[in-house]
Amino acid sequence: MSHPLHPEAEALLARSHRLGADPRNTNYAGGNASAKGSVADPVTGDDVELMWVKGSGGDLGTLKAEGLAVLRLDRMRALTQVYPGVEREDEMVAAFDYCLHGKGGAAPSIDTAMHGLVEAAHVDHLHPDSGIALACSADGEKLTADCFGDSVVWVPWRRPGFQLGLDIAAVKEANPQAIGCILGGHGITAWGDTAEECERNSLHIIRAAEAFLAERGKAEPFGSALDGYGPLPRAERRARAAALAPYIRALASQDRPQVGHFTDTEPVLDFLARAEHPRLAALGTSCPDHFLRTKVRPLVLDLPPTAELDVAVARLKELHSAYREDYRAYYEQYADENSPAMRGADPAIVLVPGVGMFSFGKDKQTARVAGEFYVNAINVMRGAEAVSAYSPIEESEKFRIEYWELEEAKLRRMPAPKPLATRVALVTGAGSGIGKAIAHRLAAEGACVVVADLNAENAQAVAEEIGGPDKAVAVTVDVTSEEQIAAAFAEAALAFGGVDLVVNNAGISISKPLLETTARDWDLQHDIMARGSFLVSREAARAMQAQGLGGDIVYIASKNAVFAGPNNIAYSATKADQAHQVRLLAAELGEHGIRVNGVNPDGVVRGSGIFAGGWGAQRAAVYGVEEEKLGEFYAQRTLLKREVLPEHVANAVFALTGGDLSHTTGLHIPVDAGVAAAFLR
Template identity: 50%
Template sequence: MTKTSAASRLENLWDDSRAASMSEPEKLLYRSNLLGSDKRITNYGGGNTSAKVMEKDPLTGETVEVLWVKGSGGDVGSIKVDGFATLYMDKLNALKGVYRGVEFEDEMVGYLPHCTFNLNPRAASIDTPLHAYVPKKHVDHMHPDAVIAIAAAKNSRALTAEIYGDEIGWLPWKRPGYELGLWLEKFCLENPEAKGVVLESHGLFTWADDAKDCYELTLEIIQKATDWFAAKTEGKPAFGGAQHESLSAEDRRAVAAKLMPAARGMVSGIQHMVGHFDDQDAVLDFVNSQDFVALAALGTSCPDHFLRTKIRPLVVAFDPAKGNIDEVLAHLPEQVAAYRADYTAYYDRCKHDNSPALRDPNAVVWLVPGVGMITFAKDKATARISGEFYVNAINVMRGASGVSEYVGLPEQEAFDIEYWLLEEAKLQRMPKPKPLAGRVALVTGGAGGIGSATAEKYLAEGACVMLADINADSLAATAENLSGRYGKDVVRTVQMNVTDDAAVAAAYAEIAVEFGGVDILVSNAGIASSARVEETTLDLWQKNMDILSTGYFLVSREAFKVLRAQGIGGAVVFVASKNGLAASPNASAYCTAKASEIHLARCLALEGAEAGIRVNVVNPDAVLRGSKIWEGEWLEQRASTYGTDKEGLEEMYRNRSMLKRSVFPEDIAEAAYFLASDLSAKSTGNIINVDAGNKEAFTR
C-alpha cells in the first residue's frame, strides 16, 4: 500500500472486445470477477457489486427495472451468474413505506424475498438497500486496504476531503443495513456530482451509469488513495519502528512447529481446529514493531475483517532475541486462559437480553514477535482466509497510524456485529460439518494405491491430508489429482523415507506448520519380497525389517509426540497384512516384519490409551490394483510361488478367499476411515481383516 513501484499499481483488465457482446448482467459478472481478482481491491468474500437492468417481467410481459446484486455470502472474485440476487426495483422502493425506523431495521431483511424477480432462489444480502437506493445504474462496494486506512483514521472525514475533494463523500459509522441504505440515498440526492463515498470504519462505494466506467472509477479512486499514502509515509518507519528482529525463515518455521500443536490442542475444545502459518513481510513488519501490541489491542475496524478475526488477537510472549520457546510453552495455558477470560468479560459487558449464547472464546489470530502470525479455524480455508483478513487489518493500521491515529471499531459496535441476530441466523443455516472436519491426517506411502485411496476417503469426509512418500514423481502426481478435486488448501506433501529418523521428524514439523498438528496417522509405507529362506539375504531381511517394522516405529513415535503435545487424543492406523497373522511360503522376511507391525500396534495401544490415542490395524490381502508393491519382482515371484502367471494371480487370490471376491484399495480405505473416525471411538488394539475371508488369518 505504501510503495510506488509499477508493480503496486492496479491494472485495468477490462477488455472491450470481450465485453462488446455481453448483456448487462454478463458485464456485471465480468466486472465483479475482475475486481475480485486483486486482493488489494477487496478481500475474499468482501464487498459487493450491482447493476440495475431493464428486464421483461415473466408475468406481465412489461419491461421493468431489476436490481442484480451479489447474493448473501458470495465472493465477487469467483461468483457466477447464479450468485446474484435479482429484485424488482419498484418493490424495493416500496419498502420505504413499511420501514418502521432504525429500531426495527433488521426486520427489513425479511421483506427482501417479497421483492424477488423471476423466482430467483439466491438470497439477497444485508447490503441490498445500499445498492438499490443509489440513483445510478452500476454500484461497486469494495474493501481496499488503502481506503479503509482512511476510513479507520481518527480524522477520517478530513482525510477523505484532502485526498478526493468533492469527488468522494464521507458518511459516519453505521452498521450495514436498511438505515445506512437511506443515508446513502440522501447523500447521493444532496450531492449529485459525487462519484462515491467513504464509509467510516467500513469501506468504499463508487457508482456510474456504465459498467466499464464504474469499474475504471473504482480502480482510479483506490489508486489515488494508494498513491497519497505512498507520498505521505515515504521514509517513515511503520508502526513506530522496529523493536524485534525476525528469526531466519528456517528458525521461524521451527518455532511455529513447536508452538502450533500445543496451541491447537488448547483451541480445539469445542471442535477440532486447523492452523495456518503466515510469515510474509507485512506480518513480520507488524509483529516486530514498537507499537504492534497497542495497535493489536484496538482490534480491527472493517466489519468484514472483524467477523473473521474476533475482537482482538492473542500476542504470544515470545522473545526472538532469547528464543524462549520452552518458557512460552510452559506459560501458554495461562495466556490462553487469560484471553478466554477477557473475551468472556467482553461478551458479558456488551450482551443484550436476546443475544446469542457465548461462542468459542479462543483466539483466532495469534501474533508471535520475530516469527509471524498463526490463525486457527474450523477448516484450513477459513484459517487461511482469516489470516488474509488480518493482513488487510495490518495494512489498514499501517496506513492510518502513518498519517493519523488508527481507530478500531468501538467495542459495543463490534459486539453488535459479531453477535448480530442476522449473523447468528446465517451461522445456523450452515451445513453440518463432515465427520472428519478439522482433523489432520498423515498418510505414509501416500502415492500408492492404498495410501491414495485412504487419503481420498479422508478428504471426502472433511479432513486435511499430508501425503508422505519416498517417490517424488508419484507423490506430485497424486497430490495434483487430489488437490484438483478437493482443493489446494487441504492437500500437502512431504517426500519422506520412513527409515530416516531425521526425515520423519522433519515431516511432522512440516505438518505442524502447514495444518497445526496431526490427529490421524495412517502408517502404510511398504515393500514386499518373496524368496525361499535359504535364498533370503541379510540385506533383504533387513530391508523388510527397516521399512515394515522400524519405519512404523519411527513414524508412530513422532506421531505420539505431537498427539501428546496437543492433548486431544488421536488415531493411529497401521496397514499391515494378512501375512502378519497367517504364514506364507517363500516370504519369511515379509511375514515376520508384518507380524512385528501388528505387535507394535498392540504395544502402542497400551501406551496411548490414557492420552486418548487409539491404535488399530487393518490387514489387507492381495490388493493388486494400484499397489506399488505388486509391481516388478514381487508380482513375478508370487505368481511363480503359486504356479500361475501375472494375469491369473488376481483370479487365484479371489478364488482362494472365502467370499470369492477381489479386494481393492477403496476397501482398505473404508476400514482405515472407520478406525480413524468417531465411529470407532471406543476401539483400540483391534485388527480388521479386509481379505475377503481367510480362516488362517482369523484373529481368534
C-alpha cells in the first residue's frame, strides 16, 4: 500500500533541488539536507516523529523520494545513550539501521547524526566554495566572527560522524541566536523551523561569505603572473592537450585503467599561470568531498606550455615516479594494521600550465566530477588566500578519511564494473546500421563511445541515444581525409583521455558488372574502405602506442572478402583488402598488446545504410527478388535459415573485445548465418 509523500518531505525535495542546482551552493553529490515531521504509526496509530534525510551517495540537485533515508527520531536520538565515544563512533552508522522507519528508504549516510541530533525541523549541510574558504583559512574562526558576528558559529575540524553531530547540536543549544555554523576544514551547516527558513539561512551564509571574500580579499591571491606560463591560444591549447592526453592517461592508469576528462576553463588556467600555484597545489585539497575525488594532491607539470612535447612527456614521467613514491610514503606513514590496502598511487588530477587540467576516474562522470571538485578547491584556495592563508586539515586527518573503513565499505557496495568499463571506443560509420548497433552495444557494456560518421546529424542523434557526453560524443569524419581522422582522435582524447578500441565500419557499396564499373567506382570504394581503414588504424595505433595500454582494432569486412559473387568487383576486392589488413596489422601490432580482428557479415539488410542507399535495389535485381524480400532471400540461402541483423554483428564485436578472447588476434568471425562458400580455410 503506497502513501503520498509527507508535506515536509516534499518541501525537503524541492529545497534540495533548488540548492543543488547552483554549484555555488554545493558540489555534485556533496552535502545533505533533512526535514522532520509527525506521521501516524501504521502499527499503533499513534503519532511518531520521523526524519527524512538524503541517503548515502545521493545528489541534492537530482534527489528523489527513494533517495531519502527515513528514520524514527526517538530511536535515533536514543542512540546518545549507547554512544561508546569518539574512538568507536563508526559503530553508530550500523546502529542507524535499527532506527529506520519501515524499510527505511536509502542507506543512511555518515552525516545522519548531524541532522537528527540538532533541535531544528530542517537542517542543511552544504559544501559551498565560499564557506569552505573561511573553513580552510588559517584564522577561520576570527574571520567567521568578522563576517557573521554571533549569527554563525565556528566549529573546529572534526571528522564527519556521530561526534560531529553532538558538537553541532551543542553549538546550536548554546547559541540560540545562531542560524548555522562554519565547520572547520569542511563546509557549513544551517537550520530553520521551516524549509523556507532553513534554505534562506543556508543562502545567507553562502552569499554573505562570498561578499565578505570579495570585499576583504586582495586583488591577486595567487600571486603575480609567471612569465611564460600564461594560457596558449585556444586552438593551440587544445591541440597540445590532445597530444599530451594519451601519455598522461597512461601515467594515471598504471595501477588500473582510467577514463580521462580535460578542462581548460579560466579559473584553472589563471591558477596555473600564477606564482603561488606550486605551493598551493602541494598543500592539497581540504574538504573531505574534494580529496576523496581528487586524491591528497595533484601532479603538477613544472614546465611552460612552450616546452617541446617530448621534453614535457619525459618530465611528466619523472614527476609521476616521484608522485607514486610520495603517495606510498604518505600511506605507509599513516596506515596501521587495520587500514585497508593502498588503493593505487597514480594521480587523479594532472595540471599542465598554459594547457589545463586532466582528471581521471573509473568512468567519464567520475573523471569529470573529479575535475569539477578540483575547480572547487581552486576557488577555495583563492578565497582563503585572499583574506588569510589557505590552511587545509592535517594529512593524518586526510588519511583517516581516505582510508576510512566506512569509505571502504561504500566502495565494496559498488556494483561490479561492466566488461568494457574504462575503455574508450571509436566506431566509424556509427550514424546508422551496423555501426550504430555496435556503438550501442559497446556503450551498454560500459565503454565510452566516440560516434564517428560523415553525417553529423546522424552521429549526434546516436550519441544522444546512448546517453550524451558522459557516455558518447559525436565527431564528423570523412575517413578518406587524414586531417579529419586525426581531428577525430584528438576529440576522443579531449573527451575521454584517449582511445582503446577502434571499429573500422565506415563503408559504401556499388554493385555493377565489371564492364559497367568505372575507375571512379573502384577508387571511391577503395578510398573509403581500404584506404580509410588503413588511415584510421594507423591513427589508432599511434594513440594506443602512446598510451601503452594495449588495445583492439576490429574491421567490419564481409563474407564477400572470401566469396566470389557476380557483379561486385569493386566492393568485394576492397573487402578482401580489409581482410588482409587484419592479418598484417595483427602481426605488426601484437608486440604492443594491440589485437586486430575482423567480422565478416552477410545479408545485413534491415537498418543498413548501405542497403538503403541503393545497394539493396541493385542486389535484389541481381538475384531477381523484390527489394523488401531481400533479407528473407539472404536468410533462405544460409545454413541456419536466419536473417542477420546489425545487432548480431555488434555481438561479434563485443565477443572479440569483451575480455573472454583476450589471447585472440588475426581472427575473422563470420556472422552470415552460415554460408558454406565463405567458410575460411
